[in-house]
Amino acid sequence: xxxxxxxxPCYNExxxxxxxxxxxxxxxxxxxxxxxxxxxxxxxxxxxTYEKMCELHEKDNMxxxxxxxxxxxxxxxxxxxxxxxxxxxxxxxxxxLQHPPETxxxxxxxxxxxxxxxxxxxxxxxxxxxxxxxxxxxFYDVISSTTHMDMRNSSDFKLMDKKVVRELCALTEKNxxxxxxxxxxxxxxxxxxxxxxxxxxxxxxxxxxxxGKYAVKNLTSFTNAxxxxxxxxxxxxxxxxxxxxxxxxxxxxKGGAVGGYPTLVLLIVISTGAIMISLGIIGxxxxxxxxxxxxxxxxxxRDSKK
Ligand code: UDP
Ligand code: MG
Numbered sequence: 001x002x003x004x005x006x007x008x009p010c011y012n013e014x015x016x017x018x019x020x021x022x023x024x025x026x027x028x029x030x031x032x033x034x035x036x037x038x039x040x041x042x043x044x045x046x047x048x049t050y051e052k053m054c055e056l057h058e059k060d061n062m063x064x065x066x067x068x069x070x071x072x073x074x075x076x077x078x079x080x081x082x083x084x085x086x087x088x089x090x091x092x093x094x095x096x097l098q099h100p101p102e103t104x105x106x107x108x109x110x111x112x113x114x115x116x117x118x119x120x121x122x123x124x125x126x127x128x129x130x131x132x133x134x135x136x137x138x139f140y141d142v143i144s145s146t147t148h149m150d151m152r153n154s155s156d157f158k159l160m161d162k163k164v165v166r167e168l169c170a171l172t173e174k175n176x177x178x179x180x181x182x183x184x185x186x187x188x189x190x191x192x193x194x195x196x197x198x199x200x201x202x203x204x205x206x207x208x209x210x211x212g213k214y215a216v217k218n219l220t221s222f223t224n225a226x227x228x229x230x231x232x233x234x235x236x237x238x239x240x241x242x243x244x245x246x247x248x249x250x251x252x253x254k255g256g257a258v259g260g261y262p263t264l265v266l267l268i269v270i271s272t273g274a275i276m277i278s279l280g281i282i283g284x285x286x287x288x289x290x291x292x293x294x295x296x297x298x299x300x301x302r303d304s305k306k
């Protein structure tokens with residue numbers, strides 16, 4: 001009998017957890033040659049999420065639960081769940097049933113065929129605003145082209161073999177980006193597509209501000225492209241500067257007056273802007289180095305039930 005560990009990060013999901021558990025039970029009954037293990041990770045919820053998890057743990061021993069001392073973020077919750085699971089393969093999915101549980105059956109079938117990573121790929125992005133879709137599209141375009149991994153429409157919904165999970169858990173970095181790391185580790189992979197469903201209850205925890213921070217954090221933790229862009233920008237400025245300089249010298253020699261106060265102002269404004277942005281980008285990377293070097297744990301577990 002194979003064991004499938006299902007890792008579920010939860011933040012303020014007291015309303016969704018019951019529905020989620022029932023849906024997973026149904027899937028468990030459809031699996032003939034596998035058992036399920038459910039690892040709920042309460043990411044410092046402010047409602048009764050953990051109490052709900054513990055109730056399920058009391059009545060069903062396939063349920064394990066972990067509670068964080070505060071909100072450490074979905075990434076931390078995923079990694080803590082992966083470390084706690086004991087299955088032969090692992091599925092990471094959201095608690096709000098936006099990732100359809102039936103897809104687990106398809107993923108499991110792929111795993112039995114020998115695939116070690118089975119990506120859940122969104123057929124469409126579900127009901128998101130145009131602006132949201134545009135930002136997400138741009139983010140994945142940048143990250144896909146700079147990391148040379150096609151991450152368009154990827155999500156955190158994945159099945160992974162325990163070998164893959166072992167490698168992921170052995171990584172020492174604290175600024176993790178699970179979605180991209182699952183590509184980065186390699187292994188034999190395939191994908192199954194799924195339709196994003198409506199949230200079963202509660203509401204999404206993402207604001208545009210949070211999403212923006214998430215994008216910057218993950219982009220910079222996965223690619224050095226912004227730093228290279230600075231260098232390219234510098235070269236462009238140098239070329240423009242040289243051309244303008246030559247022009248100024250030539251017109252000086254010719255005896256023409258070097259006018260152009262507006263040009264000067266414009267140049268100063270543009271170049272200071274570019275310098276400030278560049279410093280900011282470098283700052284983000286330095287902050288990341290500082291964060292990693294402090295070597296604080298990615299999360300703190302307050303309580304757990306195995
Ligand atoms: N989540 C979490 N910690 C957080 C935010 C979210 O563990 O700080 C969980 C949340 O409970 C859910 C999953 O991550 O199971 C996805 O969150 P959400 O549905 O809010 O995001 P969306 O589906 O809108 O991307
Ligand atoms: Mg959701």
